[in-house]
Amino acid sequence: xxxxxxxxxxxxxxxxxxxxxxxxxxxxxxxxxxxxxxxxxxxxxxxxxxxxxxxxxxxxxxxxxxxxxxxxxxxxxxxxxxxxxxxxxxxxxxxxxxxxxxxxxxxxxxxxxxxxxxxxxxxxxxxxxxxxxxxxxxxxxxxxxxxxxxxxxxxxxxxxxxxxxxxxxxxxxxxxxxxxxxxxxxxxxxxxxxxxxxxxxxxxxxxxxxxxxxxxxxxxxxxxxxxxxxxxxxxxxxxxxxxxxxxxxxxxxxxxxxxxxxxxxxxxxxxxxxxxxxxxxxxxxxxxxxxxxxxxxxxxxxxxxxxxxxxxxxxxxxxxxxxxxxxxxxxxxxxxxxxxxxxxxxxxxxxxxxxxx
Numbered sequence: 001x002x003x004x005x006x007x008x009x010x011x012x013x014x015x016x017x018x019x020x021x022x023x024x025x026x027x028x029x030x031x032x033x034x035x036x037x038x039x040x041x042x043x044x045x046x047x048x049x050x051x052x053x054x055x056x057x058x059x060x061x062x063x064x065x066x067x068x069x070x071x072x073x074x075x076x077x078x079x080x081x082x083x084x085x086x087x088x089x090x091x092x093x094x095x096x097x098x099x100x101x102x103x104x105x106x107x108x109x110x111x112x113x114x115x116x117x118x119x120x121x122x123x124x125x126x127x128x129x130x131x132x133x134x135x136x137x138x139x140x141x142x143x144x145x146x147x148x149x150x151x152x153x154x155x156x157x158x159x160x161x162x163x164x165x166x167x168x169x170x171x172x173x174x175x176x177x178x179x180x181x182x183x184x185x186x187x188x189x190x191x192x193x194x195x196x197x198x199x200x201x202x203x204x205x206x207x208x209x210x211x212x213x214x215x216x217x218x219x220x221x222x223x224x225x226x227x228x229x230x231x232x233x234x235x236x237x238x239x240x241x242x243x244x245x246x247x248x249x250x251x252x253x254x255x256x257x258x259x260x261x262x263x264x265x266x267x268x269x270x271x272x273x274x275x276x277x278x279x280x281x282x283x284x285x286x287x288x289x290x291x292x293x294x295x296x297x298x299x300x301x302x303x304x305x306x307x308x309x310x311x312x313x314x315x316x317x318x319x320x321x322x323x324x325x326x327x328x329x330x331x332x333x334x335x336x337x338x339x340x341x342x343x344x345x346x347x348x349x350x351x352x353x354x355x356x357x
Contacts, residue, residue: 006353007083008035011076011090011099014046017220017245018189019270020091020116023142023165025051027089029058030166030346035353038063038083042072042095050247073098080106087353089140090114093124100135110356112138117267118146118288129155138356143267143289161352164289166345167273173333174279176257178322182213184315185256185280187249187271188263190221195262195285197230198308202262204234205312211319215260216252218243253278257325258318264305266290276336281328283314299331
């Protein structure tokens with residue numbers, strides 16, 4: 001007997017550059033052949049062209065909510081009722097709240113919120129916990145460290161599930177030639193969590209010791225002006241290049257030799273996963289689920305989180321040896337291919353739907 005396709009809504013705040021947004025669209029693409037999937041964007045006017053292109057290429061049914069908050073919420077509720085939605089997957093606080101409450105009122109059986117980080121802002125903690133306990137039927141964490149830390153802060157674990165992110169490989173394993181100018185890259189939002197001021201201090205020390213390198217700092221966000229000021233104050237303009245959402249990001253990964261993650265906390269980092277897919281060795285703080293992506297001294301180096309100077313020696317080792325960089329880069333590619341494939345991601349969510357209903 002053929003099982004009925006479920007009506008699934010994947011609910012995201014925006015489709016601007018960010019980890020949650022990428023994963024929402026990937027999930028829609030992966031589930032659309034086995035279920036009736038609709039991607040819903042709460043801020044329907046906040047969509048980057050690269051996402052529109054990917055939606056069109058993969059023929060993902062998408063609804064862009066418009067108007068004020070009341071109109072968007074009303075439109076979302078009507079969509080749930082019209083489609084007789086079985087499952088909502090949401091991402092981040094706004095859509096977790098609206099998805100859980102509207103979904104409950106509309107009779108949606110499975111209302112799965114999403115938590116994407118190992119730590120939550122203290123101003124959001126109480127509300128996320130309230131949603132988790134009283135309105136969501138499940139909460140999906142993308143990282144084990146987040147579940148561990150938040151359960152210690154009162155999140156009930158009975159309906160918490162861990163499903164790691166996936167990464168779609170668009171490359172084959174890469175081997176890079178030796179170079180006199182080693183290129184280091186970091187990608188992410190310009191926010192305090194990412195530890196960029198520590199990263200710049202590390203670059204200052206390396207430059208002072210006579211190392212030749214280029215550091216690509218790629219992203220966007222509220223700290224852009226402060227970061228540029230710090231670069232100038234440390235006299236790093238000749239070695240640090242700030243890139244704001246470049247359209248050719250993959251080209252920068254390909255041109256780079258080392259990925260550097262200075263974050264103070266993480267969930268399961270999408271940008272580290274991207275780095276692995278481009279066969280890059282990674283130097284990272286041992287926070288969040290970084291230890292599931294970086295096997296110390298195998299595909300990179302993990303350093304304790306409390307001292308920025310501990311980054312120096314691992315970076316020096318990699319900068320000094322192209323064979324070591326290539327050996328570790330191959331291990332990076334192997335790990336992302338074997339553990340975080342799109343097929344595993346799809347199976348995890350398909351099995352979750354089957355169990356939850």
